[in-house]
Amino acid sequence: MTFFPKIVRCEKYTVKECGSYHGYAYYKDQIHIDCQYRCVYCDIKLDECGHEGFALDHFRPQEKFPDLKNDPKNLVVACSKCNRSKSSHWPVDIKLEVTYLDEMGFIDPFEHNRLDFFCVELSGVLVPKRSPSKYLIKLLGLNRPSRVVVRRNRQLQRRIDDLIVSAEAIINEVIQSGEMTESSWRKLESAKVAISGVRQLRQEISNT
Incomplete structure (x- = not known):
């Protein structure tokens, strides 16, 4: 698929002998594989970035969800610009299980088909199809010229x-x-x- 392919997590992430997770950086290689070496937000591929600038992103920000800091199921891959722009933004009440509500929030790339939210024009411009894609395009600058x-x-x-x-x-x-x-x-x-x-x-x- 040319844009936003379906991605799935590995069946089981490695844990310590005691059963707890390793530090989140331990899972870097596996998360890259899970995300197909693409930024889950702007969809740029690692090789399109010269194999530089990709980072692990805590989908639910660790500042607001400290218990998920090392949970690999909360990790995604993001390019440096999307990672910085997202930062610790999480406009949805942390008590709610949803990742977006009404016009604002984030699309979980492992739970949703992102092509249900975005349309890619022949010009390369992302067009919002349904909420919260308009919020994400603006917050993360998904239509910045390079993308x-x-x-x-x-x-x-x-x-x-x-x-x-x-x-x-x-x-x-x-x-x-x-x-x-x-x-x-x-x-x-x-x-x-x-x-x-x-x-x-x-x-x-x-x-x-």
């Missing part, structure tokens, strides 16, 4: 991949036919158009 460019380029790259697959299929079909007919030439012409489209899209990416 819009990344999402737009992903859209372009997906189109490039589709064109390459199409061109390869056409060329293979002509080769397997074993003869060059008028129909074969037309098919090769369409493959040429697809390859030209790839070049154009790559140029668009390089210009961003």
